[in-house]
Amino acid sequence: MRNSGLKAVGANPIRQTAWLGALFVGAYLALSAAGGAQAPAPQDPAPDEQSYGDLLKKGVGLAKAKRSQEAIDNYFDKVIAFYSGRYSNAKPQMFCSHGSTETLFYTLNGAANGKDALVLGPTWCDALYAKAYALIDLNRLNEAEDALHRALALAPENAKYLNELGHILSLRKQWPQAIATFSRAEEAAKYAPAQDATAFASRACRGVGYALTEQKRLDESEANYRRCLSIDASDRQSMTELQYIKKLRNSP
DSSP: OOOOSOOSOOOSOOOOOHHHHHHHHHHHHHHHHTTSOOOOOOBOOOGGGHHHHHHHHHHHHHHHTTOHHHHIIIIIHHHHHHHHHHTTTOSSEEEEOSSHHHHHHHHHHHHHTTOOEEEEOSHHHHHHHHHHHHHHHTTOHHHHHHHHHHHHHHOTTOHHHHHHHHHHHHHTTOHHHHHHHHHHHHHHGGGSOHHHHHHHHHHHHHHHHHHHHHTTOHHHHHHHHHHHHHHOTTOHHHHHHHHHHHHHHHOO
């Protein structure tokens, strides 16, 4: 089986209305015009939260070493339990964010809905994402999807989490749902930190192309992979997929 290039994801996202998107863009431009004012950063962790970031890092190391269950039991679940307990009765709407652009969006989203928003850093949601990654390694896809839904409830515009959900849907061969989720991830990549945005958008674009190819929609898939190359001209996986499509067309 060829390498799909899909390892890593994303849930049924919370879709934003067009006017809210326009509100975000207008506010962002206003901040930029105001003498280089910066969008708000996520709230700094309290001192007793710092150790949970360290727990998460240790768990990620174990997951990468294929010690997935140990990572879940001794690290990821402890981080998740801490944050769930600390903020279970919080009155503001809770969010996780990886940077100032995402934070600004959630803050404005809360204001547009008449709710105060408390935006934390990424540790809580990254623990849910890491748990999902480990559960996929253990072939426990339903539990992995549940973890991603929880992460996306707190970070609905996170392209990395959306991409991981798209990966799960692809593993299940739920092609229409995978395409919708990867498309949503590509759109959400604009809220990612600048150093990650292209990689997240490219991964999402390839996810759409893979699902189209698996449905034998080769013309659409080819056009999509060429679009992927417009996002990242050095995307070798898209180049490989274009060659694969060519072989499919030439096969008897």
